[in-house]
Amino acid sequence: MSFRSPGLPLRGRGPGRIRGLTGLVLLAGAVAVASTPAAADAVKLTLYSAQHQQMVEMLTSGFTKQTGIEVAVHKGEAPEIANQIAQEGSSSPADLYITENSPELLLLEEKGLLAKVDPATLASVPSAYSSPTGAWVGVLARENVLVYNKSMIGEGDLPASLLDLAKPAWKGKVAIAPTDADFMPLLSAVKVLVGKDGAIAWLKGLKDNAAVYDDDEGVVAAVDRGSAATGIINSYYFERYRVETGDDKIHSAIHHFGGGDAGALVNVSGAAVLKSSHNQEAAQKFLAYIVSKPAQAALAASDVDFEYPLAAGVPANPALKPFAQLQPPRIDLAHLGDDQDAAEMLREAGLL
Numbered sequence: 581m582s583f584r585s586p587g588l589p590l591r592g593r594g595p596g597r598i599r600g601l602t603g604l605v606l607l608a609g610a611v612a613v614a615s616t617p618a619a620a621d622a623v624k625l626t627l628y629s630a631q632h633q634q635m636v637e638m639l640t641s642g643f644t645k646q647t648g649i650e651v652a653v654h655k656g657e658a659p660e661i662a663n664q665i666a667q668e669g670s671s672s673p674a675d676l677y678i679t680e681n682s683p684e685l686l687l688l689e690e691k692g693l694l695a696k697v698d699p700a701t702l703a704s705v706p707s708a709y710s711s712p713t714g715a716w717v718g719v720l721a722r723e724n725v726l727v728y729n730k731s732m733i734g735e736g737d738l739p740a741s742l743l744d745l746a747k748p749a750w751k752g753k754v755a756i757a758p759t760d761a762d763f764m765p766l767l768s769a770v771k772v773l774v775g776k777d778g779a780i781a782w783l784k785g786l787k788d789n790a791a792v793y794d795d796d797e798g799v800v801a802a803v804d805r806g807s808a809a810t811g812i813i814n815s816y817y818f819e820r821y822r823v824e825t826g827d828d829k830i831h832s833a834i835h836h837f838g839g840g841d842a843g844a845l846v847n848v849s850g851a852a853v854l855k856s857s858h859n860q861e862a863a864q865k866f867l868a869y870i871v872s873k874p875a876q877a878a879l880a881a882s883d884v885d886f887e888y889p890l891a892a893g894v895p896a897n898p899a900l901k902p903f904a905q906l907q908p909p910r911i912d913l914a915h916l917g918d919d920q921d922a923a924e925m926l927r928e929a930g931l932l
Contacts, residue, residue, distance in 0.1 A: 630658035630679040635885040675857040687918035689715040704871040705890040716852035720887035726835040732809040742843025746785025754790040755811035764922040783929035819886035838907040846908040
């Protein structure tokens with residue numbers, strides 16, 4: 581993923597990121613699973629991935645090096661791939677699914693398409709970050725934040741709450757990416773805290789105040805170049821942008837909401853084995869590997885992934901605010917739902 585082509589403001593456009601959950605037709609030819617010749621009796625896993633490519637490449641190459649089991653990766657946007665798996669059902673060629681947010685995992689769990697994760701694998705991460713039924717395991721965590729341009733707004737003028745950004749005082753000062761997969765769980769968190777009517781009212785105020793971008797990468801770049809004073813993003817994207825741009829050239833910083841505010845939501849990247857997989861043992865080995873301390877430590881030590889490792893005792897990338905100091909809202913991941921309510925609210929607010 582690159583930030584070299586920052587997105588331009590988009591009004592009235594609905595990128596394909598949430599088509600899968602809004603009932604639209606799947607992209608033609610979306611299934612293009614990479615494959616290489618292999619011996620007929622060799623196990624080869626197929627991973628449907630909605631995580632960042634560099635991170636997945638680190639995990640799959642490390643797994644293959646350790647086990648000799650190759651992994652073919654089909655990548656795409658999370659809702660589309662989840663919907664693809666749902667439509668393929670028992671005929672899906674996928675053995676595994678990995679995604680950067682929990683709603684799509686909840687969707688597949690609700691449809692009964694996921695196998696139980698091995699108990700030892702589930703025990704590798706705190707239970708709060710995995711499925712209560714054992715249908716998927718949390719792999720990494722990511723925090724929502726507000727990015728701001730340091731020359732356009734002072735720290736003392738930053739909002740105390742995410743909800744403040746819908747107030748008239750913030751008109752023309754906000755950038756958002758409402759169809760980015762990271763925005764949907766955030767909206768669901770707002771709904772949990774203030775109710776559906778309150779969440780829709782917040783969205784409508786946000787629509788009046790904000791420039792709309794295609795994704796979080798576009799928001800970060802817009803704020804840093806001064807097109808907007810602030811932007812709602814996931815901290816992952818700021819750190820990636822900072823590394824690519826350089827500390828001496830960057831004009832922005834991030835603001836952490838606190839006190840259990842919706843804007844401080846911490847969501848989970850997770851993975852699961854498909855119940856229809858013919859390679860259950862190898863697929864379970866892959867899950868065990870990606871939550872193992874060596875694999876998570878390698879990710880945390882790299883400049884590839886800026887999420888929080890969930891394996892016990894593995895420190896996060898030092899560029900991140902310590903995980904223990906984050907103040908997210910106390911919301912059970914299951915209460916974030918499967919994004920369908922969030923999509924309906926976006927439509928009602930005119931942002932989709």
